[in-house]
Amino acid sequence: MARTQGSHSEITRPRVRAAALKLFAEHGYAAVSMRQIAREVGLQAGALYNYTPDKQDLLFSLMKAHMDELLAACSERVSQGDAMARLRAFVDFHITFHMGRADEIFIAYMELRNLTPENFETIEALRRSYENHLEAILAAGLSEGIFDVPDSKVTTLAVIAMLTGITTWYRPDGRLSPEEVSELYWNMVRKVVGA
Template sequence: MARTQGSHSDITGPRIQTAALRLFAQHGYAAVSMRQIAKEVGVQAGALYNYTPDKQSMLFGLMRGHMQDLLATWRGQDLPVDAMEQLRVFTGFHIRFHLERADAVFIAYMELRNLSPENFTEIETLRGQYEDALEMILKAGVDQGVFHVPDTKIATLAVIAMLNGVNTWYRAGGRLSLDQVEAIYWDMVHKVVAPN
């Protein structure tokens, strides 16, 4: 992975990641060959192994990178003190972050079964940490009496599932602007946690 001599390492490495991300998202990990990835980058298949020990590591690296990026970016957000406002920030953040990385999101959900057991566990741990971030907000709101949910864990998963759905239908330049999408989902999300 590290750069050695005056080589193309620092240029080829990122290009391999970009190509793999796109191809895995489009055709699926199992359906994409190392030769296809190499062709898209413009090198021979053997050269890929200067950057990854095997195909599985490429997949894992992409997924872990995405999840770490997600967590780090969320943790860098300035959060208001009010639980309702925190939830609003989370809703907008989640929609925009995921729409901007459609390929990585797709892979992170669809290719879990192609991870080795150890790699799977690590990705699930990261995903759990992100879910915990939302659940903390919901719990705080329930404690403050501003939210009512029958089960904070289920509500967490329900909200995330609902928001993830945006990626399946949203297309830039479509019927709705990003601001409109955000407003529509905020309307629905805030009602999910509203008192009856």
């Protein structure tokens, strides 16, 4: 039997995080007050501090959790086969992973400047690590002789920007299915790397 006291916390904590995520994505970190978050969960503002030391840590821990999940899922799903297979897997992974996480992406890209310098460095390092994953694929394809890119760093950034841009317009009830989007972008990425 779980303790009654503990179980309350285990239920409320995720709700606090979910509310913060939703509100930060909708209005921006700086524009959201602790009172708003509390109201969304059905608490008083003071009660939030049982779940987070402060507002900054709430933002940081949401971003950190997102980046950790991203890197873990990427490593798991993009590691098999030659450079071509891995590039295909990366494109598909990036698109599908991001489609279900519109709020997280929004925050991860928009709220970097609201992190303290130390927290920023942590997130930035994780972001670079993700970029390196793609760049390693491009480098492998180059040495295998199946890709043709004049500058692998710039190509990496261009491809990620292109793919991440999907989140600004994709809607689940829109004209294109996730599979069609993935197919269209894979076609473009394939051309960009000269494969």
